[in-house]
Each structure stands twice: as C-alpha cells, then as structure tokens.
Amino acid sequence: MSWVAANTTQIIGLLLAHVAITIPAIVLSVAVAVPLGRFAHASGRARGGILATTGILYAIPSLPMLILIPAVFGLPLRSAATMIIALTVYGVALLARTAADAFASVPGEVAAAATATGHTSGARFLHVELPLAMPVLIAGTRVVAMSTIGLATIGALIGIPSLGSLLTDGFQRGIAAEVATGIVLTLALAAVVDGSLWLAGRNSQPWIRVAGPVGSVAA
Amino acid sequence: MNLFAETLLWFADPIHWTGSDGIPTRLAQHVGVTVTVIAIAGAIALPIGAWMGHTRRGEATIAALVNGSRALPTLGLVTLFALWLGIGVRAPMVALVILAIPSIVAATYSGISSAWRPAVEAARALGHTSWQTLTRIEAPLAMPTIGGGFQSALLQVVATATIAAYVADVGLGRYIFAGLKSRDYPEMLAGSMLTIMLALLVTGAAAGVGRLYRCLTTNEGKPQ
Amino acid sequence: MQPTVAPSVQFDRLRVRYGDTDVLQDVSLTIDGGSFTVLLGPSGSGKTTLLRTVNRMVDPAGGRVLLDGADVAMQKVVRLRRSIGYVMQASGLFPHRTVVDNVATVPRLLGVGREQARTTALAAMERVGLGPHLAQRYPSQLSGGQQQRVGVARALAAGPRIMLMDEPFGAVDPITRRALQQEILELHARTGVTILFVTHDVDEALALGDRILVLDVGGRVAQDATPTEILTSPADDFVAEMIGTANGDRALRVQTSRGAEVVVDRSGRPIGVLER
Numbered sequence: 001m002s003w004v005a006a007n008t009t010q011i012i013g014l015l016l017a018h019v020a021i022t023i024p025a026i027v028l029s030v031a032v033a034v035p036l037g038r039f040a041h042a043s044g045r046a047r048g049g050i051l052a053t054t055g056i057l058y059a060i061p062s063l064p065m066l067i068l069i070p071a072v073f074g075l076p077l078r079s080a081a082t083m084i085i086a087l088t089v090y091g092v093a094l095l096a097r098t099a100a101d102a103f104a105s106v107p108g109e110v111a112a113a114a115t116a117t118g119h120t121s122g123a124r125f126l127h128v129e130l131p132l133a134m135p136v137l138i139a140g141t142r143v144v145a146m147s148t149i150g151l152a153t154i155g156a157l158i159g160i161p162s163l164g165s166l167l168t169d170g171f172q173r174g175i176a177a178e179v180a181t182g183i184v185l186t187l188a189l190a191a192v193v194d195g196s197l198w199l200a201g202r203n204s205q206p207w208i209r210v211a212g213p214v215g216s217v218a219a
Numbered sequence: 220m221n222l223f224a225e226t227l228l229w230f231a232d233p234i235h236w237t238g239s240d241g242i243p244t245r246l247a248q249h250v251g252v253t254v255t256v257i258a259i260a261g262a263i264a265l266p267i268g269a270w271m272g273h274t275r276r277g278e279a280t281i282a283a284l285v286n287g288s289r290a291l292p293t294l295g296l297v298t299l300f301a302l303w304l305g306i307g308v309r310a311p312m313v314a315l316v317i318l319a320i321p322s323i324v325a326a327t328y329s330g331i332s333s334a335w336r337p338a339v340e341a342a343r344a345l346g347h348t349s350w351q352t353l354t355r356i357e358a359p360l361a362m363p364t365i366g367g368g369f370q371s372a373l374l375q376v377v378a379t380a381t382i383a384a385y386v387a388d389v390g391l392g393r394y395i396f397a398g399l400k401s402r403d404y405p406e407m408l409a410g411s412m413l414t415i416m417l418a419l420l421v422t423g424a425a426a427g428v429g430r431l432y433r434c435l436t437t438n439e440g441k442p443q
Numbered sequence: 444m445q446p447t448v449a450p451s452v453q454f455d456r457l458r459v460r461y462g463d464t465d466v467l468q469d470v471s472l473t474i475d476g477g478s479f480t481v482l483l484g485p486s487g488s489g490k491t492t493l494l495r496t497v498n499r500m501v502d503p504a505g506g507r508v509l510l511d512g513a514d515v516a517m518q519k520v521v522r523l524r525r526s527i528g529y530v531m532q533a534s535g536l537f538p539h540r541t542v543v544d545n546v547a548t549v550p551r552l553l554g555v556g557r558e559q560a561r562t563t564a565l566a567a568m569e570r571v572g573l574g575p576h577l578a579q580r581y582p583s584q585l586s587g588g589q590q591q592r593v594g595v596a597r598a599l600a601a602g603p604r605i606m607l608m609d610e611p612f613g614a615v616d617p618i619t620r621r622a623l624q625q626e627i628l629e630l631h632a633r634t635g636v637t638i639l640f641v642t643h644d645v646d647e648a649l650a651l652g653d654r655i656l657v658l659d660v661g662g663r664v665a666q667d668a669t670p671t672e673i674l675t676s677p678a679d680d681f682v683a684e685m686i687g688t689a690n691g692d693r694a695l696r697v698q699t700s701r702g703a704e705v706v707v708d709r710s711g712r713p714i715g716v717l718e719r
Contacts, residue, residue: 056422170298171386
C-alpha cells in the first residue's frame with residue numbers, strides 16, 4: 001500500500017513507542033502479580049480481599065483510568081509513565097488470580113517435601129513452586145501480554161504516542177489504510193510476543209517433555 | 220487538589236443534569252448502547268457456542284479467536300467501521316458486537332461441553348434427540364458458566380462503550396472527548412468518574428444477580 | 444402390540460474398534476428373551492462396550508446386533524433408546540430436575556402428559572422401594588443408594604421389555620448393594636424383562652445371573668455357563684483366577700464350633716452357618 005511505503009519511518013517510530021510502553025508494563029505486571037498471587041494463595045484470609053480489589057480495578061474502564069491516574073498521582077496527562085502505570089494495574093488485575101491459582105496447583109506434598117528437606121521458604125519458592133507453577137503462569141502472562149498490547153492503543157486518545165496514533169490519525173484524516181495498518185501491526189506485535197512467551201514456556205518444563213505429566217511413571 | 224474541587228463544581232452545576240448533553244441522557248445512551256450490543260452479540264454467540272459445545276468441535280478455533288480479540292484494539296475497529304459506515308452510533312456498535320462475541324462463545328462452549336457428563340450420557344441413552352439433549356440437559360446445567368460469560372462481556376462492553384463517543388454523539392464518553400478537545404479537565408474527570416461509577420455499579424449488580432441465581436439453585440447441585 | 448415374551452438379543456460377529464485397538468473381536472452370542480444374563484469381566488474386557496452396542500451408544504465397526512431379530516442399526520436410534528431401559532454406574536441423574544421428573548423422563552419423551560407421566564413415575568419409584576415423599580427432592584439430596592434406585596426407576600418408568608445395566612450398584616456400600624440386588628431379582632421375577640447386567644464383581648455375578656458370560660480382553664467369551672457350573676468347573680485358568688478358585692478363595696469347609704456347623708474359608712475365617 002502506497003500510504004504504508006510513504007510513511008515507514010513514522011510507523012516504525014510508533015511501533016517502537018508502543019513497545020516502549022507495553023513491554024515494561026508486562027514485566028511490571030508479572031513482577032507484582034506473581035508475588036501477590038503467591039501471597040494470596042498462602043494467606044487464605046488475604047486472598048478474598050486481594051482478589052476483590054483486583055476485580056474492582058479490572059472493572060475500571062481504560063480511558064477513565066488514564067485520566068484518573070494523572071489527577072491522582074499528579075503526573076502530566078500525556079506521559080508514558082501514566083500509560084505504563086495504567087497498563088500495569090490492568091495487568092496485575094488480570095494476572096493476580098491466575099497466579100494464585102497457579103501456586104494452588106502445585107501439589108501440596110511436593111511443597112511439603114521441599115520444606116522437609118531443609119529449603120528456606122525463599123529457596124522453596126524459587127526452586128520448587130515457581131517451576132511447577134510455570135505453565136499456568138506463562139499462560140496467564142500470555143493473556144496479559146495480548147491484553148496490554150491491545151489496550152495500549154487507547155493512549156493515543158489523550159496524545160500518548162503508540163500504534164494507536166495510527167488509528168486516531170487515520171480516522172481524523174480519513175485514511176482507512178492507516179487505521180488498518182495500526183490494527184495489523186498491533187496484532188502482529190501481539191503475535192510475536194505471544195509466540196515468544198509460548199516458546200519460553202515450552203523450554204521451562206523439560207521434565208514434562210521427556211516424561212509426561214506429573215504423577216506418571218515410566219512404563 | 221484544585222482539580223477535584225472544580226470537578227465537584229461541575230457536578231453541582233444543574234446545567235449538566237438537563238438536556239441532550241445532560242448526565243441522565245448520556246447515561247441512558249451509554250446503557251442503551253451496552254444493552255443493545257450485549258443482546259445482539261448474545262443472539263449471535265449463544266447458538267454458535269451452544270452448537271459447538273454440544274458437538275465438542277472447534278475448541279482450538281475458539282481459543283484462537285478469544286486470544287486474538289484480546290489484542291484487537293477496540294479503537295481500531297471503532298475507527299475503521301466509522302470510516303466505512305460514517306459518523307454515528309452504528310459503527311461503534313458493530314465494533315462492540317464483534318468484540319463481545321468471542322468471550323460469549325467461549326463461555327457458552329465451555330459451559331455446554333463441560334455439562335456433567337453422566338447426565339448428558341444418560342440423556343442420550345434414554346432417547347433424547349440431539350436438540351433435546353442440548354436444550355433440556357446441557358443448557359440448564361451450563362447456566363452458571365454461560366452467565367459468567369455474559370457477566371464479563373457486559374463489563375467489557377460497558378467499559379469500551381466509552382470509546383464509542385469518539386465517533387458518535389452518545390454515551391458518557393462524550394464528556395471525556397469534549398473535555399479533551401476544549402481542555403476542560405474538570406469535564407474530563409467528571410466523565411471519567413461517571414463511567415467508572417457506572418462500570419462498578421454494573422459489576423456489582425451482575426455479581427449480585429449471579430449470587431442470587433446460585434442461591435436459588437443450590438438444591439440442584441451435582442450429587443456428591 | 445407388546446410381545447408376550449421379552450426380546451432376545453443376538454450379537455452377530457460383532458467388532459468394535461476404539462482408536463487402533465479392537466475392543467470387541469468377532470463376538471457372537473445369543474441372549475434369550477426374559478433371561479437375566481451377567482457379563483462378567485475385568486476392565487478392558489469390553490463388557491460395557493458390548494452392552495452399549497445394544498442401544499447404539501457405541502457403533503460397531505463390523506457385525507450386527509439384533510434385538511428381537513431386528514438389526515438395531517436399521518431402527519431410528521432415538522425410538523430404539525426410548526424402548527430400552529438403561530442404568531449406568533454414575534446413575535447420571537439430572538441434577539436440575541426433581542426425582543419424580545427424572546423418573547418421568549422417558550414417558551415425557553414419548554409424549555405422555557406431565558401429570559400422567561408423574562403418576563407413572565411415582566409407580567416406578569414404588570417398584571424400587573422409593574416413597575412418594577422423595578418425589579420433590581433433588582438428586583443431590585439423596586443418599587447414594589437412593590440415587591441408584593432412582594436410576595433404576597427411571598429406566599423402568601416407560602415399561603421397557605429389556606434392561607441394560609452397567610455396573611449399577613458399584614458405587615454404593617455393600618449392605619445397600621445387597622438390598623438393591625435383591626430388588627432387581629424380584630423385579631425380574633415379577634416382570635420377566637430381559638436383563639443384561641455388566642459387573643466386575645464376581646460375587647454379584649454369582650448372586651444375580653441365570654447365566655454368566657465371563658469375558659476376557661477383546662470380548663472373548665472365556666466361559667458361558669450357570670453360576671454353579673462356573674464355580675465347579677471353571678473353563679480355563681483365566682476364569683479360575685477371576686472366580687477365585689485358583690487361589691482357593693472358593694474352597695469352603697465346615698467346622699463344628701459350639702454345636703453348630705460353621706462354614707469357613709481357607710484361612711479359617713467364618714463365612715456362615717450351615718443349615719441342614
């Protein structure tokens with residue numbers, strides 16, 4: 001398409017801007033949600049409260065959230081930081097429950113065995129629980145990644161550069177090709193990130209690939 | 220927090236409560252769009268999900284669609300359709316319907332296909348036709364899951380209906396976009412707060428309905 | 444138009460595949476109308492599969508199943524199933540319907556009006572020892588034994604002339620199981636329906652069947668005989684292992700103790716008292 005060819009530099013710039021807000025948000029979401037989910041799983045009482053809070057946060061519509069955050073935190077409206085905070089909030093809201101379920105899926109006897117053989121709780125988390133919870137965590141992270149990459153386009157409505165800028169600009173100037181490009185690139189970026197996470201997930205459980213599911217015994 | 224004070228003033232101003240740009244009107248439009256979108260999406264998605272769940276075919280396709288629709292930008296569909304169909308409420312509604320369908324199909328598929336197997340087996344063995352099995356046995360048993368699907372679709376539509384205001388003169392999102400244009404921060408904040416409150420209200424109400432339904436049907440739980 | 448004798452079942456060179464294994468290989472058998480036949484075998488012997496070919500829950504890769512001389516594959520499957528009583532191990536009661544509505548399922552499917560269907564259902568419930576006070580309850584409110592009874596009542600409600608029972612009493616405690624076994628024997632005596640009963644429990648097979656078909660892997664009939672014949676002359680090692688004669692489980696002796704003749708097993712544990 002001629003429009004795409006004529007504006008390649010601009011498109012790439014926006015793609016990079018999109019990456020620059022989504023990747024940090026995804027990483028932050030995981031960094032917050034995994035310990036939070038672990039905590040929610042361990043402490044039965046806190047679990048209800050944590051999941052209720054994340055549920056409420058998730059219910060907040062995205063555009064209003066983008067406007068509320070600067071007002072509450074005193075940040076400028078058009079900053080990338082606003083975007084990253086908002087995306088992280090949604091990411092955590094999406095992932096916390098999955099993370100709690102992931103840790104709940106680690107067989108109790110295995111965790112107990114780890115403690116009994118002398119692991120500290122930190123070592124147990126790192127060496128036993130995390131690897132076993134990995135498949136569910138990876139699946140949840142993939143969901144968060146897809147959602148974050150799609151959601152980041154909203155920022156364009158308040159002037160935060162991203163692939164969404166192609167959508168708003170294309171709409172205002174009546175160039176359908178520009179809007180289509182924005183959609184396609186967003187999906188493509190999501191596919192790449194999703195694929196990478198899937199690959200990482202496959203490599204994180206070598207014992208499954210060799211032996212079969214937990215609990216199976218070689219014939 | 221001058222901004223919040225100004226926003227409160229905005230709410231206090233009676234002019235914002237009357238007329239075609241008043242809160243009641245915008246609220247009614249927002250709710251109207253939401254309800255219509257859910258009704259249309261449900262009418263399309265329910266039969267598809269139910270049939271796929273009953274025949275237990277196409278799970279991979281559904282999963283792919285659900286994943287894809289997560290990354291598909293609402294703004295993109297809304298603007299694209301607006302360019303094709305013109306300014307007005309039709310374009311965003313088409314976009315919102317398309318975005319709501321995957322999650323309803325997925326929830327319906329999940330509920331129907333995972334209806335308690337022995338009951339479905341028994342239904343077949345006793346001589347129900349396919350249609351009878353689906354409508355009399357699988358569907359009632361799938362209700363909680365399907366309800367959950369509608370619940371999350373409802374929440375999604377209430378939230379994204381805000382974006383409709385970008386291309387149409389409807390809904391609470393108008394305050395945000397009008398405020399953006401005229402740099403009227405109190406109006407933007409007011410619109411945001413209204414939308415958030417509506418979303419929370421709808422979430423709470425949906426959860427309440429779900430709890431009520433569960434309460435009324437506890438006797439019909441599966442055997443131990 | 445009801446036949447006076449209950450229908451017979453004939454398996455004619457039946458072959459069923461699942462994936463790339465032959466679950467049933469070339470099975471040919473005749474089940475007499477009105478008989479109580481037990482299919483006894485370990486898991487993997489295809490006994491449940493064999494049962495389910497009769498009501499076409501399983502479709503064969505080769506061969507035929509004849510119900511009263513007519514090939515089941517030629518009949519409308521829904522009508523066929525409505526004429527056969529089917530009881531499963533998990534009872535498969537509909538959790539969202541009351542007990543009476545569960546039992547009334549097939550009459551309703553046949554177009555009987557709601558009130559009449561309920562009356563019929565209540566009668567069926569009574570035949571299996573369930574009082575009308577249970578009618579408005581939901582399955583989850585019933586004990587395991589009661590649920591199984593409802594399953595049997597549901598299979599009986601439309602008055603089928605043949606019953607297919609797939610390990611129906613497996614999930615209940617031994618005491619309830621014995622009571623249910625008694626009831627099914629009485630039912631059979633009263634109504635004369637053809638009963639095909641699948642079980643892996645040897646004692647149950649010995650207690651119930653006029654005729655026992657001991658099945659091995661692939662549906663191979665290891666022995667086809669009455670309970671007494673099987674006990675006294677098992678056809679091969681497989682049957683002997685299965686029945687328990689191989690390791691002496693069935694070898695009982697009589698010991699006199701406290702003036703009574705006590706029947707004991709091989710290790711001297713008492714089984715019962717001999718009545719002359």
